[in-house]
Amino acid sequence: MGASDFLAPSVRWTELEHVIVGELAPLVQAIDREGLYPAEAMRSLGKAGAYRAHLQTQNTFAQADIAGAVQAMSKIGQTCGSTAFMVWCQDACAWYIEKGHSPALKQTLLPKVANGEILAGTGMSNPMKYFARIETLKLQGKKVAGGYVVNGQLPWVSNLAPDNILGTAFEVEGRPGGDAGRGQEVMAIFHCDWPGVALKPVPSFLGMEGTGTYALHFENVFVPQDYILADPIGPWLAGIRCGFVLLQVGMGLGIVQSCIDHIDRSNHTLGHVNHFLEDSAEQLRVELHDIIERVHAQSDQVLNSSDANFAEVLTTRLMTSELTLRATQSAMLHNGAAGYALASPVQRKLREGYFVAIVTPAIKHLRKELHRIRSSAQQ
Numbered sequence: 076m077g078a079s080d081f082l083a084p085s086v087r088w089t090e091l092e093h094v095i096v097g098e099l100a101p102l103v104q105a106i107d108r109e110g111l112y113p114a115e116a117m118r119s120l121g122k123a124g125a126y127r128a129h130l131q132t133q134n135t136f137a138q139a140d141i142a143g144a145v146q147a148m149s150k151i152g153q154t155c156g157s158t159a160f161m162v163w164c165q166d167a168c169a170w171y172i173e174k175g176h177s178p179a180l181k182q183t184l185l186p187k188v189a190n191g192e193i194l195a196g197t198g199m200s201n202p203m204k205y206f207a208r209i210e211t212l213k214l215q216g217k218k219v220a221g222g223y224v225v226n227g228q229l230p231w232v233s234n235l236a237p238d239n240i241l242g243t244a245f246e247v248e249g250r251p252g253g254d255a256g257r258g259q260e261v262m263a264i265f266h267c268d269w270p271g272v273a274l275k276p277v278p279s280f281l282g283m284e285g286t287g288t289y290a291l292h293f294e295n296v297f298v299p300q301d302y303i304l305a306d307p308i309g310p311w312l313a314g315i316r317c318g319f320v321l322l323q324v325g326m327g328l329g330i331v332q333s334c335i336d337h338i339d340r341s342n343h344t345l346g347h348v349n350h351f352l353e354d355s356a357e358q359l360r361v362e363l364h365d366i367i368e369r370v371h372a373q374s375d376q377v378l379n380s381s382d383a384n385f386a387e388v389l390t391t392r393l394m395t396s397e398l399t400l401r402a403t404q405s406a407m408l409h410n411g412a413a414g415y416a417l418a419s420p421v422q423r424k425l426r427e428g429y430f431v432a433i434v435t436p437a438i439k440h441l442r443k444e445l446h447r448i449r450s451s452a453q454q
């Protein structure tokens with residue numbers, strides 16, 4: 076049995092399928108077209124175990140099964156790419172808490188994030204781009220008695236609502252030693268309902284409208300010491316970055332699989348003309364299988380913080396973005412006008428696929444990081 080057919084035992088597939096078909100599928104049009112944030116479906120997915128396979132302390136196997144988490148996300152992404160992205164947000168925030176240095180949060184918050192009782196976002200695009208020398212850190216903190224006070228703005232953070240939480244990083248004013256020659260960086264968890272945190276609406280996007288995405292403003296927000304996950308962030312981030320990136324692959328794989336299904340279906344009636352197109356279902360299946368094999372191989376290495384290992388994971392993520400773009404375009408070309416109809420899932424896949432390619436790490440960011448790692452390996 077190949078990795079593509081294998082069902083990870085760390086996921087309760089029957090319960091998960093039940094929620095996907097019974098609760099999520101009927102909401103997909105409203106999520107995509109009306110911007111409905113599916114909070115209850117997200118909680119049900121959590122109860123069905125969608126967010127715990129990668130959490131060593133929260134699943135019954137006492138092992139981190141990243142491949143299982145990717146497979147669960149992919150299954151959800153076959154039905155709704157927006158929800159698969161929010162599953163990644165939830166998974167990533169739980170990953171930060173489990174790997175973080177706050178025993179209090181591991182005890183109180185982590186089980187609730189792992190079972191979907193608390194929904195969680197990740198404001199790490201800006202820090203990841205900061206460490207890749209793409210932009211400066213947008214949040215600044217000041218050490219005060221019992222914690223930090225944080226100010227600044229993040230332009231987009233998803234899977235948010237007033238009672239949700241998120242993980243993000245800030246730069247400490249007046250404490251040298253940071254990565255960019257400025258203040259040292261600190262990682263923390265925030266509650267969206269803390270005084271000074273404001274969720275501001277963002278302009279409409281062409282997709283991902285139901286992902287609970289807001290601009291997040293911080294004005295003199297006090298973060299208690301118990302909510303600090305890593306201070307300084309540097310070595311800790313190196314330890315969690317492979318998991319952060321590898322988990323994301325699940326969103327792309329789900330979209331690719333559903334595009335293959337749409338191509339197969341269209342070939343029943345249009346095969347005589349469709350076979351003149353590139354990126355056939357057979358070709359996409361082969362490449363999807365290769366990526367799944369890579370995820371399985373890299374899942375066991377996810378805590379290896381070396382640059383060489385990170386480059387392998389970045390390559391898998393890049394292959395996923397590139398395959399998602401080709402698969403979504405191919406599904407549209409195979410389906411023709413039927414796929415171009417507003418009610419068709421095929422045109423939605425196209426818009427979801429672009430998101431896989433532009434969300435951090437975007438294709439350009441991935442290529443920049445791979446260039447940096449390969450160049451420094453040659454020196």
Ligand SMILES: Cc1cc2nc3c(=O)[nH]c(=O)nc-3n(C[C@H](O)[C@H](O)[C@H](O)COP(=O)(O)OP(=O)(O)OC[C@H]3O[C@@H](n4cnc5c(N)ncnc54)[C@H](O)[C@@H]3O)c2cc1C
Pocket residue numbers: 164196197198199200201209210230231232233234280282283286288433434435437
């Ligand atoms: C629907 C959606 C959901 C997202 N969810 C999250 C999330 O949950 N967590 C997270 O950390 N990030 C999130 N992001 C941000 C995303 O991961 C990328 O960082 C973002 O799309 C910018 O990447 P880029 O490669 O285009 O940036 P670059 O091209 O490198 O630079 C663009 C930079 O210019 C600025 N900029 C450009 N246009 C605008 C604008 N219209 N408004 C404000 N600033 C602008 C921003 O600083 C941005 O980072 C989300 C983005 C979108 C579109």
